[in-house]
Amino acid sequence: MLWLVIGLVVLMLAAAVAVLMLDNFLAATAAASVVSLGVALIFVWLRAPDVAMTEAAVGAGLSSLILALALRRLGLWRLDNPRQEARDDA
């Protein structure tokens, strides 16, 4: 049980760091969806099925959907982003 929880927490934190470090914004949106999914799995382990269903539907579903739609309107909807003048954050 301890190893399951440790694995979920490590997955969550690694995905959260990846959101800030990835250059490609589509990949960063996918990593944010992975963070929400990890949080939803931890909610299931914490005996909170209502909250887990809400977090999965809203975090991994609706939030990623609106982020992806905004990406399309911002013109960043590319699998290989041209690096923007090296001024992006590291």
Add this chain to the structure above:
Amino acid sequence: MRNLASLLFIVGLAFLLLLVTGVFEFGNPPMRVGQGIQQVGPQEVGAANLVTAVVLGYRGIDTLGELSILFAAATAGGFVLGRHRLARSGAEAGFVLRTGADLLFPLLLVVGLYIVLHGHLTPGGGFQGGVIIATAFFVPLLARPGAALDHRWLALVEGLAGAAFIAIGLLALYRGGEFLQPFLEKGDFGSLVSAGTLPLLYLAVGLKVGAELAGLLARLAEPAGEEAA
């Protein structure tokens, strides 16, 4: 210099949060209110899902505040994004996507309504079901970029559902209770028609959230004027 200040800020924030949560004893919450709700909740409210009993029965006014915040956010987002543009990209999706979207629409609608209506018995409720209903209306829009949702119908459904929520609350006030107190008879514990006005309240919440989010998604998905397809 900037990085040093940011590092100090992050370390200080982590230290503050560790101090605040260090007082907690994981696994033994004080549960002063939770204990009382567990003992009298099923008899008083009649809902098998205690979280629904808290959300709609004991803290109904917080749910009303949440509906207001969601309405304000969706309306402000619609204002900021500008009015409906008529320029359509015209490239329709392929056969598989169109047929798949047409098949998914009734399934998503049924699942969403099921989750909304059984919110007081199983995990679920108005917000989860509302999100699924919004997705049900949005997926055919992805497959047919030329079509458009009728925003007037969405605004009508959203307004009527929100007004129904407040009207049920005022009806409870009129019958001598407090605002948003559940008042119909409780029925058999665990059956679909039980827990008084709770299924009706969640139905109103589900329709309102579904219509709102469908309108917001449709507004976000409109292509901009000079977008590269």
Add this chain to the structure above:
Amino acid sequence: MSDPIGQVLFAGAIGLVVIGIGGIVLSRHLFRMVLALVIAEAGANLLLVLAGFRWDAFAPILTQGVAAPGPMVDPVPQAMVLTAIVIGVGVQALALSLVIKVWECYGTLDLAEVRERLEADLAGQAGVPLPGSTERPAGERPLPPATAPAGEVRQ
């Protein structure tokens, strides 16, 4: 907190909040700030539900009649988190609408560039010199112009 599972979970939730807020403070692209906001909200919700957990307890849903099968976890933080998650998605939608508007107006999402041009635009519209600039506006104080003003020199 003397047991390892509790420590790991609390460290995870605090780590998410710190990464999220650190991302908002340190990022130079507006879209990445919105992504960091998403992470910070997920971490805060996890912290709230962690406060209501109870060892060897059941989920707060009664499936076998009115009698509870045993001790249950606290339902009140879960109800609060339900509200918080939905409010979070509303805030994210509004933040993305504002980012789209900034993009349509300025064409760039780099924070330093947006800040410079915004200050220049505001100073130009109000007829005051830029903060830190040694130039004074040409002539007497002009009325708010209908077109772009002339004579504003960036430092």
